[in-house]
Amino acid sequence: MDISIILVNYNTREFIKRCLESVFASKTGFTYEVLISDNGSGDGSIQMIKEEFPKANLIENNSNLGFSKANNIAISKASGGLILLLNSDTKVESDAIDKAIGYMNEHPNVGIMGCKILLPDGTPDRAARRKFPNPSNAFLRLFGLKKFSDYNIETPLDQEVEVDSVVGAFLVIRRAVIERIGLLDEEYFMYGEDLDWCWRAKEAGFAVMYYPGATIHHYKYGSAQAIPFRTIRMAHEAMRIFYRKHYAADHSWVFNQFIYLGITIRQYFVLAINLFRAKKTVH
Template sequence: MDLSIIIVNYNTRRLTLDCLHSVYASVTGYTYEVRLIDNNSSDDSVSSIRNEFPQVDLIANQENVGFSRANNQGIRLAQGQYILLLNSDTIVEPDTFQIMLDYMNGHPEVGAAGCKVVLPDGSLDKACKRGFPTPSASFYYAFGFSKLFPDRPRFNQYQLGYLNPDEEYEIDCLVGAFMMVRRKTIEEVGMLDEEFFMYGEDVDWCYRIKEAGWKIYYYPRTKIIHYKGASSRRKPYKIIYEFHRAMILFHRKHYKRNYSFLTNAAVYIGVAVKFGLALLKNKALPVKKSLNQTDVGA
């Protein structure tokens, strides 16, 4: 088996079915399997997927175990030489797998790669090519310096806005919505850290992959569409909490020992302030009827 595609579903029946349709419409000479993990959806996702795509290897969890743990369930059973994390709210192009696998096979030094990810309006999903969220990178991003000086590398360490999105680069971090990882790399660095429930697991994985000496590449010769949830709807408290908890967890795991007490304190205070502001902003938004694709951790 060349490729194992891992998809996590949580109450995204229609999006997931559309994603699977695009996957099975792929034109490729490579062999692939699809392993889908459902995190105890309350809609009819499981029955619908089984009826329309009986060839999918489906695991139906009895509880929502989170994005990292669910992906790890699929990775443990995967038979492919490459593992692809693919969000349920994405649409792949017919040649996406062929192009990405050709690239990975031709570059054995690359441990993980991602393609160009665009939003439904055609704009770039900026999370698909990122730097690591160091204290300085996070500061410039959080306080808007990256928007004020979009062409200055110093102020765009996180979203790398100064790089042409149509050219390939070695980068620090991909997005979990589409992340192709070499099996040999996973065997060396391990799977996703399950301490990250639904955010930050992709950044942490990329950090460990690069720490082990592998390269990570952004390769925009093909693209996918990423249907992110509308930001104009109120999110459940847990979503906001987990997003900010992931920031603290990542900093403690990878950066705390490299910085002074004052810098670490500033980071924690900054995250706390950002968390409080996010709660206030969220409270003013209309109530969201149900959790959507962004609520599984991508």
Template sequence: MKLSVIIVNYNVRAYLDQCLRAVLEAMKDISGEVFVVDNLSTDGSVELVRDSYPGVKLIANTENVGFSRANNQAIRLAQGEYVLLLNPDTVVGEDVFHKVIAFMDAHPKAGGLGVKMVDGTGRFLPESKRGLPTPSVAFYKIIGLARMFPRSRVFGRYHLGHLAENDTARIEILSGACMFLRKKTLDEVGLLDESFFMYGEDIDLSYRITLGGYDNYYFPEARILHYKGESTKKSSVNYVFVFYNAMAIFAQKHFTRKGPDLFAWLIRGAIYLSAAGAIVMRFLRRALLPLLDVTGLVACLLITRHQLDPGFIFPFRTTLITLPLLLVVCNGVIGAYDRPVRPSKAFSGALFFGLLATVLLTHAQMNAVTLGHLLLFTGAAALVSLVGRLGLHLLGVRSYGWRSLDRRRILTIGSLEEAEHAMALLWQTHFGLGRRSISIRKRWKERRASAIA
């Protein structure tokens, strides 16, 4: 048997379905087997494999045992000359396996291989090729020098920015999203280290492959799509702790075992300092829009406060706390803080806030509701919400751009059924598919119904 494909799944049923379709298509004319190891998913993933892919070997765990242990379960059963560890949120091309097997056959000293990965928008993923995260490399990444000088041979070694993305090259670290491994090499250097629950195990195994006298290759002639980060939400605080703890385990295992304790503490301290910084940045990104809304509303109310009727002037506590908090709640309920940014939701949140603020404050102060008060609150909220979002959009802040998937032109080449499946996958796995995509799906269904009739 030539190839054993191993996919570890956790609650990404839609991705797994697409991944298995592509894998089985790519394995035509190849002697191989496919394993799916499910870590106690609750989204129907196990039923999907059992019902739709009876030829796939399913291992359904009764607990979430982590990425390393789950892969090792299947590796011990694998019969292939080569083993592929593949994330479920990937799509492989029809010729990927043929190209990779031919390359590995021609390079007997190749112990592992990584391919060129692009994300769902077609952008190259720099983790396709990585260098060993030695203390100096990790330090350059932590303090930001790697980002400032991405193509430097010294500062940019984490992602090997000095290597062209379309050139085959020997590298040090493979990505766990798609690792082609020689089974003989695994038998010699050992399986994945199960002390890594998730993240870091690919770095550890890649390093042990090189220590065993084998080479790791980056092979861009084979390309896969990696949606990146759906198995675990990379923006979550949990991700930050798990990822940086894995880096600490790797550093402790390979760089501080024989060194002084002070060196170990310095590495661990740098890692957790970086983790703390990452958590703060994630909080600031989430809080940016509410902070802009609060600041803008307070400024508008303070500027216009003297123009209100004397009987309707409210205390500063209301200006500084009650009304800003009410605006944040209204925008949150409407969905004005969701991304991609939609100006219509910001305006709806402002209108909701204006009505609610006018009614509540008028009731509290026993005054009649006036059109002027309604226009003041609604106009102020709409102004600060739209201006703040427009400013972020014009500054080119990618996370707050106004473009969404329903503004993009998507070309589907294939049958009507394949097009419907692709749109269904996008609908289930991506935010931002709005009314236009709904109308497209309706038109497809109408055409299909007329064709059948």
């Protein structure tokens, strides 16, 4: 099996239907399997998948285990030499999977690959290629000074480039890399697990690449739409976990408390903004 395509579903019936239609319509000569790890959906998703996508391997977890754990369950059952984590609220271009596999086969030094991501309005998602968050760029973003932050990479969006991290909406990783660095960290319930995986891959000597030759469409926040406030809390908790794991040991206790306080202030600021916005935002 060339690649195992893994989707986590939690009450995203219409999103995942569109996503699976695009996956099974893909044009590729490579072999693939599709595994869906369902976190106890109650919106008819499970029945729809069974009826309309019988070729998909459905894993019923019966409760919301979070993104990382649900993916890990599917990874443990997958047989592909490559693993693709694909968000249920995406639609892949017909050649995206084929190009992604071809790219990985041609670049054995690459451990993780992400693709070009288009938002619903057709504009490219700049977050598809990122540097790791750190105290300085996080501070600038916190106080509305994003243009001075180096979090997003400024090379042309159609240029292949090595990055610190790609996003979990479409993340291809080699099985050999997982065997080396381990599965997703299940301490991350939602958000942050992709950054953490890329950190560990680079730490182990693998390249993380942004490859715009493959393209998907991302409708964003599929599973998060119904629970925006809880989602905001989980996103900021992911920031705390990432900082604690990868930066806290290099700084004093006092400095770390300022960082955690800043994350908490930002969390409540985003919560306050969402009270007055029709279109919710997580970050």
